[in-house]
Amino acid sequence: MLSPKQRVFIEAGRKEFVRNGYGSSSIRTIAQEAGVSLSALYYHYKNKQDLLLAILLDGVDTYDAVCDAELARAGDDPVEQIRAFVKGNVIFRTQFPEQGRMIATEVRNLEPEGARLYEERRRAGRRRIRDIIDRGVAQGVFTTKYPDDCRRSILAMVSAIANWYDPAGPDGPDEIAERYADLSLALLCPTITGGEGDSR
Amino acid sequence: MLSPKQRVFIEAGRKEFVRNGYGSSSIRTIAQEAGVSLSALYYHYKNKQDLLLAILLDGVDTYDAVCDAELARAGDDPVEQIRAFVKGNVIFRTQFPEQGRMIATEVRNLEPEGARLYEERRRAGRRRIRDIIDRGVAQGVFTTKYPDDCRRSILAMVSAIANWYDPAGPDGPDEIAERYADLSLALLCPTITGGEGDSR
Numbered sequence: 001m002l003s004p005k006q007r008v009f010i011e012a013g014r015k016e017f018v019r020n021g022y023g024s025s026s027i028r029t030i031a032q033e034a035g036v037s038l039s040a041l042y043y044h045y046k047n048k049q050d051l052l053l054a055i056l057l058d059g060v061d062t063y064d065a066v067c068d069a070e071l072a073r074a075g076d077d078p079v080e081q082i083r084a085f086v087k088g089n090v091i092f093r094t095q096f097p098e099q100g101r102m103i104a105t106e107v108r109n110l111e112p113e114g115a116r117l118y119e120e121r122r123r124a125g126r127r128r129i130r131d132i133i134d135r136g137v138a139q140g141v142f143t144t145k146y147p148d149d150c151r152r153s154i155l156a157m158v159s160a161i162a163n164w165y166d167p168a169g170p171d172g173p174d175e176i177a178e179r180y181a182d183l184s185l186a187l188l189c190p191t192i193t194g195g196e197g198d199s200r
Numbered sequence: 201m202l203s204p205k206q207r208v209f210i211e212a213g214r215k216e217f218v219r220n221g222y223g224s225s226s227i228r229t230i231a232q233e234a235g236v237s238l239s240a241l242y243y244h245y246k247n248k249q250d251l252l253l254a255i256l257l258d259g260v261d262t263y264d265a266v267c268d269a270e271l272a273r274a275g276d277d278p279v280e281q282i283r284a285f286v287k288g289n290v291i292f293r294t295q296f297p298e299q300g301r302m303i304a305t306e307v308r309n310l311e312p313e314g315a316r317l318y319e320e321r322r323r324a325g326r327r328r329i330r331d332i333i334d335r336g337v338a339q340g341v342f343t344t345k346y347p348d349d350c351r352r353s354i355l356a357m358v359s360a361i362a363n364w365y366d367p368a369g370p371d372g373p374d375e376i377a378e379r380y381a382d383l384s385l386a387l388l389c390p391t392i393t394g395g396e397g398d399s400r
Contacts, residue, residue, distance in 0.1 A: 021309065023223030105305055109221065144386075146379050153383055156360035157353040164352065179346050183353055183387055186344075190382070191391030 008034050010058050013051045018098050022109040053114040059099035060121050066092045078136030085129055086184050087177040089158040094173045100162050142188040154184045208234050210258050213251045218298050222309040253314040259299035260321050266292045278336030286384050287377040289358040294373045300362050342388040354384045
């Protein structure tokens, strides 16, 4: 969907925003980084805010594409779908760290109109895991008493991988994805439902 | 440890940083907010960076105090200690949302010297859950194959509570703490260790 020129602007903007944060970033530096004049940049994005929104939506596109590719390979089994969903998330966090970081730290700098657009896109994406969990609960495969908290926890767990993942470290995305799929399923299928909580 | 005056500066600074982000925040506005002259503020904090560090360390102090108060009430049982640790974290995220938000978003704006100091303090704090999990694993109470990932996941899960917690919502900190303790123990004590992963 993005033209090659837009892609250059988005890469340059992301680089600058990740380095300096939105507030301290300069649209002039971004134009320089992209190797174009300021007016050429303004031709495509009317201001820094407009570029921020484009960068964040591009991040969501990447996330969606990676998750959907994994889910397309999984069958109908909610357990396999959770594994695929977690794998997509691990790939996003490990292979696209700057996109992930933008989403983690710069969404709050969106102005209301952009925030609304962004939130709409994210909500559609979050439906993915919600649907899988709902189906697993309905089929009795997921026995958790707290499906909403499981959904939020799984998203938080996989997002946090970005904080410690080291591309030069011993574990590749595949191993990490396996472990986090196991952990996600431990949340969704606790055999002692509620643990010690049952005794309260 | 903080003087009443320092407390006023820290509250005013936190308010401004949470509202505008560090990069776009003005030390002048913070002085106004605190009801003092700019030179009075500079008497205590030599610049915006110095104030940022003080605010973040104050956040860590609050976090430590809340966790330690809960842990002091728990006995030696690693299961009860995990419940207490999770409860402390839930209290921090729900009762001190701005402190939590500063930690989540502004640590990256610390300059190297401050970042080093801050990291040292955080590392000491993280030892808390690491020790509990190590002890639980050594005693055979926690059967997880992935204690490091459990630790990171528990921290991520409880931190994310800040994203959706609504003080006017149906669930208070106590109910949320119970649920997240159950979820944390589901990670640490998976009865089917490794879930479907065993079949690979």
